[in-house]
Amino acid sequence: MLAFVIRRLLQSVLVMLAVAFIAFSLFNFVGDPVSLMLPPEATQQDREEVRKTLGLDQPFYVQFKVFITNALQGNFGISLRLGRPVSALLAERLPATLELAFAAALIGLFIGIPMGVYTALKRESWISRALLTTSLIGVSLPNFLIGIFLILIFAVWLGWLPSFGRGDVTQIGFWTTGLLTVTGIKALVLPSITLSFYPVTLIMRLVRSEMLEVLRTDYIKFARARGLTNRSVHFGHALKNTLVPVITITGLQLGGVIAFAIVTETVFQWPGMGLLFIQAVQFADIPVMAAYLCLIGFIFVVINLIVDMLYFVVDPRLRVERPGGGGH
Amino acid sequence: MSTPQSAPLLEVRHLRVEFPTRRGVLTAVDDINLTIAPGEVLGVVGESGAGKSLTGAAIIGLLEPPGRIAAGEILLNGRRIDNLSYEEMRKVRGREIGAIFQDPLTSLNPLYSIGRQIIETIMTHLPVTESEARDRAIALLNEVGIPAAEKRIDHYPHQFSGGMRQRVVISLALAAQPKLIIADEPTTALDVSIQAQIISLLKKLCREHGTAVMLVTHDMGVIAETADRVAVMYSGRIAEIGPVHDVIHNPQHPYTVGLMGSIPSIGQDVERLPQIEGAMPRLNAIPQGCAFNPRCTKVFDRCRTERPDLMDAGATRASCWLHAKNKEAVHG
Numbered sequence: 001m002l003a004f005v006i007r008r009l010l011q012s013v014l015v016m017l018a019v020a021f022i023a024f025s026l027f028n029f030v031g032d033p034v035s036l037m038l039p040p041e042a043t044q045q046d047r048e049e050v051r052k053t054l055g056l057d058q059p060f061y062v063q064f065k066v067f068i069t070n071a072l073q074g075n076f077g078i079s080l081r082l083g084r085p086v087s088a089l090l091a092e093r094l095p096a097t098l099e100l101a102f103a104a105a106l107i108g109l110f111i112g113i114p115m116g117v118y119t120a121l122k123r124e125s126w127i128s129r130a131l132l133t134t135s136l137i138g139v140s141l142p143n144f145l146i147g148i149f150l151i152l153i154f155a156v157w158l159g160w161l162p163s164f165g166r167g168d169v170t171q172i173g174f175w176t177t178g179l180l181t182v183t184g185i186k187a188l189v190l191p192s193i194t195l196s197f198y199p200v201t202l203i204m205r206l207v208r209s210e211m212l213e214v215l216r217t218d219y220i221k222f223a224r225a226r227g228l229t230n231r232s233v234h235f236g237h238a239l240k241n242t243l244v245p246v247i248t249i250t251g252l253q254l255g256g257v258i259a260f261a262i263v264t265e266t267v268f269q270w271p272g273m274g275l276l277f278i279q280a281v282q283f284a285d286i287p288v289m290a291a292y293l294c295l296i297g298f299i300f301v302v303i304n305l306i307v308d309m310l311y312f313v314v315d316p317r318l319r320v321e322r323p324g325g326g327g328h
Numbered sequence: 329m330s331t332p333q334s335a336p337l338l339e340v341r342h343l344r345v346e347f348p349t350r351r352g353v354l355t356a357v358d359d360i361n362l363t364i365a366p367g368e369v370l371g372v373v374g375e376s377g378a379g380k381s382l383t384g385a386a387i388i389g390l391l392e393p394p395g396r397i398a399a400g401e402i403l404l405n406g407r408r409i410d411n412l413s414y415e416e417m418r419k420v421r422g423r424e425i426g427a428i429f430q431d432p433l434t435s436l437n438p439l440y441s442i443g444r445q446i447i448e449t450i451m452t453h454l455p456v457t458e459s460e461a462r463d464r465a466i467a468l469l470n471e472v473g474i475p476a477a478e479k480r481i482d483h484y485p486h487q488f489s490g491g492m493r494q495r496v497v498i499s500l501a502l503a504a505q506p507k508l509i510i511a512d513e514p515t516t517a518l519d520v521s522i523q524a525q526i527i528s529l530l531k532k533l534c535r536e537h538g539t540a541v542m543l544v545t546h547d548m549g550v551i552a553e554t555a556d557r558v559a560v561m562y563s564g565r566i567a568e569i570g571p572v573h574d575v576i577h578n579p580q581h582p583y584t585v586g587l588m589g590s591i592p593s594i595g596q597d598v599e600r601l602p603q604i605e606g607a608m609p610r611l612n613a614i615p616q617g618c619a620f621n622p623r624c625t626k627v628f629d630r631c632r633t634e635r636p637d638l639m640d641a642g643a644t645r646a647s648c649w650l651h652a653k654n655k656e657a658v659h660g
């Protein structure tokens with residue numbers, strides 16, 4: 001197991017290096033940072049000086065090393081648009097995005113798994129058919145459309161929920177949370193539902209197909225032949241065996257959800273990293289874009305690692321070393 | 329060996345299993361009649377597709393839809409069990425009828441320790457506490473020959489070899505002390521070197537517990553050593569049924585005669601026949617009259633029009649017109 005963990009950690013470092021490289025390349029390939037920073041009337045000499053102070057006259061690999069060293073210390077430079085340290089900007093926005101993403105992922109699990117189990121066990125019922133059909137619509141509608149529909153119904157027509165912002169937030173150390181105020185929670189409802197559409201559908205379909213497969217296995221037949229109750233067969237034996245792929249996909253989805261929050265955050269003007277990123281793109285605010293890329297990459301990598309570790313918890317075949325099979 | 333004379337434990341009467349399909353109804357098992365006495369081992373043989381597994385599945389109430397029992401009755405200790413609700417039948421499974429399936433290697437849930445699976449089976453059926461169930465589980469594992477059972481009970485299926493896993497499966501089938509075990513080719517998936525051990529273990533345990541067995545196999549050698557009586561199935565029906573010695577040494581149905589001809593070990597005093605020509609008919613093309621008639625060397629006119637039911641034939645019962653003599657066909 002230790003060897004496995006070390007191998008996965010090394011892989012993660014490689015992935016992060018690749019992401020960092022792409023982020024770093026933004027500086028060189030998306031516009032010229034020097035001309036972005038200087039007024040148009042600056043002389044050639046001014047340019048050379050700025051170039052020097054920024055270290056841009058150094059060879060490529062030296063610059064990359066400097067970038068990585070700074071990044072490891074959380075230093076991504078100054079936002080061109082807002083004139084503040086990028087790391088501080090992201091740190092401010094991170095809680096909003098994470099709360100939104102986790103809320104969406106939880107909805108995905110708590111709605112998706114029961115729906116998947118139901119549609120697998122009651123394959124012929126009209127509710128199952130209805131759920132499956134609706135879920136198809138769920139994945140094929142663009143996310144922003146769902147958001148706009150929800151705003152129209154629940155914010156504009158019914159007036160139950162706010163259509164934008166995060167409500168009142170409470171500061172706990174460096175973390176700002178919207179979960180402790182009524183307005184904060186109300187504000188979370190529509191964006192998190194919007195963002196959860198895709199994971200709910202995905203998890204439901206995944207649980208359903210895995211469950212159908214598991215229900216055909218010999219050990220399920222044997223569990224029935226032993227006279228176990230339906231409850232034990234379905235939830236004790238079948239569901240647990242579907243969880244391994246569900247964990248993987250949900251984990252990976254969480255990464256996806258955080259990344260896709262960009263659209264939802266824009267629709268709901270949710271003050272998260274995604275919104276920050278969109279605004280950064282509009283202003284070619286490269287330090288913010290680069291830092292966002294690195295952070296999202298980092299989150300993906302961490303989630304992947306956690307998912308791999310969870311396998312060990314669920315599946316004894318990975319957990320225990322084979323002690324020679326026992327013989328006869 | 330003689331047929332036990334006591335009242336039957338299991339009685340199957342005119343069982344028919346059908347699969348409704350778009351192109352009409354397929355009859356996979358037709359008019360099966362058999363009984364198993366308490367403690368008796370009934371061997372069931374026949375080519376692949378003869379309907380052996382479906383008969384077993386029908387008895388424990390686990391036919392997979394759209395398969396269904398279309399006619400007949402199944403009685404356990406005189407009580408009908410083929411028309412029970414799912415929940416009533418669930419209580420019969422494991423408690424009164426145990427089962428061992430074709431592939432023991434995949435019969436255990438990989439995510440739970442074997443102990444957990446045995447304990448849950450015991451606790452589902454018997455009014456015992458968890459620690460009593462655990463003690464019982466250890467005793468069972470000892471009985472089936474798992475060394476260091478107190479320790480091995482907490483191990484997971486993948487930590488056992490195929491033969492050991494099959495022993496665990498046997499202990500699971502016996503966990504709630506059923507009076508009948510349906511063992512559907514319990515050794516087919518195992519290494520040849522282990523097969524004999526497993527069969528003799530099964531035989532020994534069932535004798536000790538007084539458990540009857542319906543032993544499905546296509547290994548006539550196993551049948552010869554283990555069974556009290558044997559039923560030979562062909563194309564969804566019973567071709568011949570009777571005491572194992574008579575069926576092996578003096579088969580009355582031409583199909584059985586052919587089958588016996590293909591067993592090397594018991595061949596001495598049996599009329600040697602070449603392998604039976606041809607293949608068993610598909611379910612949608614079962615010939616009129618006797619289903620065996622296209623392959624039968626003794627076929628005559630009546631075989632092509634009328635279907636023979638089981639009738640007395642020497643020391644056994646066979647469904648073959650050769651034995652009709654003057655008698656009417658008798659059901660039984």
Ligand SMILES: Nc1ncnc2c1ncn2[C@@H]1O[C@H](COP(=O)(O)OP(=O)(O)O)[C@@H](O)[C@H]1O
Nearest residue numbers: 347356375376377378379380381382383395611
């Ligand atoms: N789900 C099913 N649908 C249609 N036909 C089936 C199904 N299951 C089994 N059969 C048919 O029923 C016949 C008997 O099958 P089975 O009892 O499994 O034979 P065996 O004697 O080899 O155990 C076979 O011809 C098989 O093709």
Ligand code: SF4
Nearest residue numbers: 618621624631648649
């Ligand atoms: S009934 Fe006729 S065809 Fe069928 S086994 Fe007997 S002799 Fe052969």
Ligand SMILES: [Mg+2]
Nearest residue numbers: 377380381382
């Ligand atoms: Mg079979």
